[in-house]
Amino acid sequence: MRNISDSLEQYLKQILQESPEGAVEIQRNDLADRFSCVPSQINYVISTRFTLEKGYLVESKRGGGGYIRIQRVELPALKAIQxxxxxxxxxxxxxxxxxxxxxQLEEADLISRREGNLLRxxxxxxxxxLKLPLRDEIRARLLKAMLISLLMK
Incomplete structure (x- = not known):
């Protein structure tokens, strides 16, 4: 059985995919009622699974008419990937x-789940x-080389 966080994530991704604008505005309380959870659970899912690094832009407005807007950030065309x-x-x-x-590359179907697991x-x-900052430098070089090789097939 899926946990509530996974269900929320899948629901939000589904309505994002169905949105012609590639963005959705949700009311935190409405979503919490729909999934029978507390609003902080909604915050947790959005803050951990809808990050800029994962290809999402999140905007939040608090208050009576408040909302959370989630927008998918598209990768550039394949020519500009490098x-x-x-x-x-x-x-x-x-x-x-x-x-x-x-x-983000997996979500855009530019690499397979298996390739993503190997990269990770x-x-x-x-x-x-290795000690920092050397570890982050080596990681950057490895990741660039592997991604360019995979994407320029």
Whole structure:
């Protein structure tokens, strides 16, 4: 059985996918009522699963008429992917940002789940048992090389 966080995430992704604008506005309390949970559960799911690194822009307005707006940020066209990778990764990249980019590429069907798992295994802290900032520099170089190789097939 799926937990409430997984169900919320899937529901939000589904309505985002069905939205012609690629964005949705939700009322936190309405969503909490729909899933029989507390509004803080909604906050948790949005703040951990709908991040910029994962390809989402979240805007929140509090108060009586408040809402949460989630918008999918599209990756650039395939021709510009190499530049996007270099810009996103830079000279150093921490594990969270790297995993976010991998997630975004999986969601866009540019890499498979299996390829994503291999990338995550190669760039994790345990595999790169080095001190910072060297670890983030090596991770950036590895990730750039692997992604460019995968995406330029």
């Amino acid at each position: 530049g996007h990778i270099s810009q996103t990764i830079g000279e150093q990249v921490d594990q969270n940002a790297a995993e976010g980019l991998i997630y 295994a190669a760039i994790c802290r345990e595999a790169l048992a």
